[in-house]
Amino acid sequence: MFGARALSLSTFVSIRSSSTPRFIVRMSAAGTKQSVSLPIKPPSHPTYDLKGVIKLALDEDAGDKGDVTCIATIPADMEVEASFLAKEDGIIAGISLAEMVFKEVDPLLKVEWSVKDGDRVQKGQQFGKVYGLAHNIVVAERVVLNFMQRMSGIATLTKAMADAASPAYILETRKTAPGLRLVDKWAVLIGGGQNHRMGLFDMVMIKDNHISIAGGVKEALKLVDAYLEQNNHHMGVEVETRTLDEVHEVIQYASETKTSLTRIMLDNMVVPLGNGDVDVSMLKEAIDIINGKFETEASGNVTLDTVHNIGQTGVTYISSGSLTHSVKALDISLKIDTELALRVGRRTKRA
Numbered sequence: 001m002f003g004a005r006a007l008s009l010s011t012f013v014s015i016r017s018s019s020t021p022r023f024i025v026r027m028s029a030a031g032t033k034q035s036v037s038l039p040i041k042p043p044s045h046p047t048y049d050l051k052g053v054i055k056l057a058l059d060e061d062a063g064d065k066g067d068v069t070c071i072a073t074i075p076a077d078m079e080v081e082a083s084f085l086a087k088e089d090g091i092i093a094g095i096s097l098a099e100m101v102f103k104e105v106d107p108l109l110k111v112e113w114s115v116k117d118g119d120r121v122q123k124g125q126q127f128g129k130v131y132g133l134a135h136n137i138v139v140a141e142r143v144v145l146n147f148m149q150r151m152s153g154i155a156t157l158t159k160a161m162a163d164a165a166s167p168a169y170i171l172e173t174r175k176t177a178p179g180l181r182l183v184d185k186w187a188v189l190i191g192g193g194q195n196h197r198m199g200l201f202d203m204v205m206i207k208d209n210h211i212s213i214a215g216g217v218k219e220a221l222k223l224v225d226a227y228l229e230q231n232n233h234h235m236g237v238e239v240e241t242r243t244l245d246e247v248h249e250v251i252q253y254a255s256e257t258k259t260s261l262t263r264i265m266l267d268n269m270v271v272p273l274g275n276g277d278v279d280v281s282m283l284k285e286a287i288d289i290i291n292g293k294f295e296t297e298a299s300g301n302v303t304l305d306t307v308h309n310i311g312q313t314g315v316t317y318i319s320s321g322s323l324t325h326s327v328k329a330l331d332i333s334l335k336i337d338t339e340l341a342l343r344v345g346r347r348t349k350r351a
Helices: 050-062 068-073 095-105 134-165 181-190 208-214 217-231 244-256 281-290 307-311 338-347
Strands: 079-086 110-113 126-133 169-171 204-206 237-241 263-267 295-299 317-319 332-335
Touching: 050 095, 050 134, 050 181, 068 134, 079 134, 095 110, 095 134, 126 134, 134 169, 134 181, 134 307, 134 332, 204 217, 208 217, 208 237, 217 237, 217 244, 237 244, 244 263, 244 281, 263 281, 281 295, 307 317
Parallel strands: 169 317, 204 237, 237 263, 263 295, 295 317
Antiparallel strands: 079 126, 079 332, 110 126
């Protein structure tokens, strides 16, 4: 539904000489001509270096010789204006990050947007422009689009699933692209979802393997509670349950012992049916057992087709790895000759 196709660069035409005076208004990444909404900030992380990730992506592209095609074909002082073009409907994400990339390549590049992160765009819509030295725009182009296409794909699917899941909240998981954890989770926020834990450090999440090693749900919870108290750590604690017996065991433990537990995951309690529907009766029973004592999270068999039924059960959160682990990028391009790009896009039904 949210598929994307490979992108290609147009040839460089409609070049404007740098001697031609132009006046481009510099706008913030989240600003629009009609809106002054604040940008959606990335989630926090104690060690993540977003600028370093951008530099790594640029260095990966440039290698040890730089953009040899640009060096060979584009005069060093040539200036152009390039337009962002949506080639399919979706939610735009990555505007703030795109501006960071442009700034890293050339602080003098001027960027103007008619949308902000989280806005919906339609196929064929021009939603932003960048003006400045042609060489630097083209050097930044692929890295900007790689980030924006992935983030927009995540945001588009997140928006669809978040709307369908209501009144439950949709969460991603740690199933993100290596090195792009913060970027992927940022896109989820832009799409209207909420973030699960950032990593292994900011939340205790007792999963099946921990439970198996500890010798059971109750034993794992005891060990976690003791660890947090001994080390004076204050953070959320979630435990995974796979059966109704485990749910009962968690509730019994919590009724008898002071615990740091905040959320119970109800894993694979959504059962797929042969007709493509799902049976949520087990999930509902588990939620009834918990009876509002803890936050609840459904996981497993969560798709765009099933998330609505899951969201109607009374569960607090629904987590889905598919938001990030198998995302399809939103088709976006950056074109200098926009008119030609639109003509070609109409011919190929991509604009």
